[in-house]
Amino acid sequence: MSTSNFKQGMRDGVPIFLGYFSVSIAFGIQAAKNGLTPAAAMIMSLTNLTSAGQFAALDVIRAAGSLTEMALTTLLINLRYLLMSSALSQRLRPETSLGARCLMAYGVTDEIFGVSILRPWPLEWTYTVGVTLLAVPGWVGGTAVGAFAGALLPDAIRRALGVALYAMFMGVVLPPTVKDRRLALLVPLSMLCSWAFTVLLPYVTSGFRIILLAVALSCAFALLFPVREEEEGAK
Amino acid sequence: MSGGKSVYLYILVMAGVTYLIRMLPLTLIRRRFTSVFLRSFLYYMPYVTLSVMTFPAILSETGSVVSALVGFGVMILLSFRTKSLLLVAACACAAVFLTELVPGVL
Numbered sequence: 001m002s003t004s005n006f007k008q009g010m011r012d013g014v015p016i017f018l019g020y021f022s023v024s025i026a027f028g029i030q031a032a033k034n035g036l037t038p039a040a041a042m043i044m045s046l047t048n049l050t051s052a053g054q055f056a057a058l059d060v061i062r063a064a065g066s067l068t069e070m071a072l073t074t075l076l077i078n079l080r081y082l083l084m085s086s087a088l089s090q091r092l093r094p095e096t097s098l099g100a101r102c103l104m105a106y107g108v109t110d111e112i113f114g115v116s117i118l119r120p121w122p123l124e125w126t127y128t129v130g131v132t133l134l135a136v137p138g139w140v141g142g143t144a145v146g147a148f149a150g151a152l153l154p155d156a157i158r159r160a161l162g163v164a165l166y167a168m169f170m171g172v173v174l175p176p177t178v179k180d181r182r183l184a185l186l187v188p189l190s191m192l193c194s195w196a197f198t199v200l201l202p203y204v205t206s207g208f209r210i211i212l213l214a215v216a217l218s219c220a221f222a223l224l225f226p227v228r229e230e231e232e233g234a235k
Numbered sequence: 236m237s238g239g240k241s242v243y244l245y246i247l248v249m250a251g252v253t254y255l256i257r258m259l260p261l262t263l264i265r266r267r268f269t270s271v272f273l274r275s276f277l278y279y280m281p282y283v284t285l286s287v288m289t290f291p292a293i294l295s296e297t298g299s300v301v302s303a304l305v306g307f308g309v310m311i312l313l314s315f316r317t318k319s320l321l322l323v324a325a326c327a328c329a330a331v332f333l334t335e336l337v338p339g340v341l
Contacts, residue, residue, distance in 0.1 A: 015324035040242045047250035057249050067248050074252040080284065081253070085260035087277040090267055098262060105258035110288055115320070117281045155298070160332035162296040163303070167310040167320075167327035169285040174314040176282075183282055190286035198291055210287050217283045222275035 009130020012115045016131060019111065019165030020138035021145075022158055023051055028146020034058045038147035045143040049109055049136065052206055053077045080211050084113040093122035100125040107132030111165060118172045182225045190217055298341045302334040 024045060031041035036058070048054055056077050060070045085108050092101070104125045112135055116128045145153065177184040190213065197209050204212075268274050290307075297303045310327040317323060335341055 012320050014321045018324060036242060044246045047246060048253050050253055053249065053253060057245065061242060061245050067244065070245050070248050071252050074249040078253050078256050081256045082260055083280060085257050086264060087280055089261050089264035090277055101261045102258055105261045106254065108257040114281065114285050156332060156335060159297045159335065160328045163293060163306045163327050163331050164324040166289045166293045167324040169289045170310045170314045171320040171323040173282055173285045174311065186279060186282050187286045190283045191290035194287040195291045210284060213287045214280050214283045218276045218279040221279045222272050226271050227275040227278045
């Protein structure tokens, strides 16, 4: 049971590996431009495993900002993980040990969260760790390629790989909209709001936009269309 | 760097903050929420998050809006037809790559 969850996690981790690899090449290039050594860039990727947060951190480092500033920037941009981990805590098999919880927490990224949260209840921690095991080499490997030799990779390949992440998002978000009309409304509405937000408030960071819209739209839907417990389980 | 602070000190701070944000809810919340509102909120939240992250970001991810839209269309169609995330991702990547080979797209 546990092994099959782990294996399924590794399988679902392949598109994440591809997507992370391509996105982190961009990060590696940017890190090198900001004067980070390839080793420092790779260690940052390995210990943080987050895209927007790392890009923002480069700005703080370049500006020689204070450590408090770094902590606050990271907190704001990555605050959405607090929501995601809270959601995962409800999905996770209740008996899951403290050690396993601490281990899987390392892998709570947008994408790993996305595939984990939509697993049938209860979520096994081994699934999430399986996905993480593929995601991390993608993220760190891409960072290394970008930092060492970003300019050498054909652009056409990089651009094409860039959509892998989004394809995966759609792959998890869209199928349930067939059976749940509330979700069929919520998904396009979220995209529309996100687009309007980007046009009207272009200076708000993407991390902040995600938090604001996630809270606002989920609250609105929770008030308008409360979910009965049976429905959650059936997912 | 310019301020004399080691880059690794910055990395340590950001890694610590990021990990705590991820770890605290998973370890501290041990029972299921009873509030219908809270449960409903957490039910909807992932769909909003992933949708918001996808659009409009995907439009600027490729070489042109055209190839991005083709890739977007392919992933939407395929998502309803297969359960394999890998297949959806591979086809979307291939669609973007092929579209960008068409003269005039880039």
